[in-house]
Amino acid sequence: MSVYLPIMLDCRGRRCVVIGGGAVAERKVAGLLEAEAAVVVISPSLTEPLAELAAQGLLDYQQRRYAPGDAGGAYLLYAASDDIAVNEAAAAEAKHLGIPVNVASHAEAGSFITPGVIRRGRLTVAVSTSGAGPAAAKHIKETLEEVLGAELEPYLDWVHAMRMEIKRTVPSPEMRGRLLRKLASLDTLTQMRQETFTEWTPAAIASWIAENSRGNLGLETE
Ligand SMILES: C[C@@]1(CC(=O)O)c2cc3[nH]c(cc4nc(cc5[nH]c(cc(n2)[C@H]1CCC(=O)O)[C@@](C)(CC(=O)O)[C@@H]5CCC(=O)O)C(CC(=O)O)=C4CCC(=O)O)c(CCC(=O)O)c3CC(=O)O
Numbered sequence: 001m002s003v004y005l006p007i008m009l010d011c012r013g014r015r016c017v018v019i020g021g022g023a024v025a026e027r028k029v030a031g032l033l034e035a036e037a038a039v040v041v042i043s044p045s046l047t048e049p050l051a052e053l054a055a056q057g058l059l060d061y062q063q064r065r066y067a068p069g070d071a072g073g074a075y076l077l078y079a080a081s082d083d084i085a086v087n088e089a090a091a092a093e094a095k096h097l098g099i100p101v102n103v104a105s106h107a108e109a110g111s112f113i114t115p116g117v118i119r120r121g122r123l124t125v126a127v128s129t130s131g132a133g134p135a136a137a138k139h140i141k142e143t144l145e146e147v148l149g150a151e152l153e154p155y156l157d158w159v160h161a162m163r164m165e166i167k168r169t170v171p172s173p174e175m176r177g178r179l180l181r182k183l184a185s186l187d188t189l190t191q192m193r194q195e196t197f198t199e200w201t202p203a204a205i206a207s208w209i210a211e212n213s214r215g216n217l218g219l220e221t222e
């Protein structure tokens with residue numbers, strides 16, 4: 001069994017090439033566009049939704065079959081045609097160039113696989129069964145979706161704003177760590193879920209930081 005390393009990859013503006021324009025390519029393209037990649041699709045045909053994206057100029061569509069050289073300059077390659085030999089050739093080319101490649105028809109020919117993804121604003125949850133059962137991964141993802149509430153989005157926006165403020169005003173790394181761990185243990189998420197949360201004013205934020213940094217001589221006060 002392959003033990004895959006989960007990582008979060010910044011693909012903004014990166015050239016990501018998808019070979020094939022069918023139902024599977026459609027899913028991979030959706031994930032890439034969500035991550036703001038510069039998507040190139042090479043395929044003789046496209047599904048209706050992919051053709052719509054191409055018409056809107058959201059992806060670079062090259063209407064033709066895969067040809068050697070297509071992996072060149074790619075940040076990621078997805079071999080998602082229904083022709084195993086084509087997927088294999090594209091994967092071999094990518095591997096030769098050291099480009100990470102996903103192979104839809106037989107995962108073991110590639111170097112990475114695609115998880116099911118849940119997003120709640122800044123939160124991303126990726127579910128993989130290491131390829132054991134893609135439909136099972138989808139089902140587990142749907143089960144998790146039910147417990148991950150919409151309040152996680154404003155909660156993480158709040159955590160982010162607080163963290164930025166703590167990083168801006170607290171010079172001591174030890175004290176910042178203490179404050180950030182304390183922040184994570186507050187019941188803000190529950191309050192947001194129960195709709196009892198009231199926004200912290202800049203003065204309230206400053207006094208929370210001051211109160212919880214007692215003994216920290218490095219704290220900048222205004
Ligand atoms: C290894 C992997 C490689 C990769 O594609 O990256 C792969 C491979 C294959 N999938 C196959 C079939 C199906 N795939 C799905 C669905 C999804 N497949 C996804 C990922 C992955 N699929 C990677 C492993 C993920 C993991 O670690 O678990 C998801 C999670 C993400 C996505 O694709 O975006 C997405 C759900 C999206 C969502 O959450 O909604 C369904 C269900 C459905 O369509 O409803 C079926 C039919 C039922 C079944 O077979 O289980 C076949 C057989 C083809 C054949 O035999 O003809 C192969 C080939 C092989 O086994 O090597």
Ligand SMILES: NC(=O)C1=CN([C@@H]2O[C@H](COP(=O)(O)OP(=O)(O)OC[C@H]3O[C@@H](n4cnc5c(N)ncnc54)[C@H](O)[C@@H]3O)[C@@H](O)[C@H]2O)C=CC1
Pocket residue numbers: 019020021022023024025042043044045046047064065066080081082083086103104105134
């Ligand atoms: N990884 C996954 O999640 C899944 C993988 N699969 C497998 O993935 C493959 C694709 O499945 P679908 O998208 O449903 O097939 P599909 O038949 O809907 O689409 C295949 C696409 O490949 C294109 N194509 C064919 N030859 C090509 C070439 N030489 N160069 C470029 N493009 C070419 C076709 O024009 C078409 O757009 C199949 O092998 C299938 O068994 C199927 C289900 C899920």
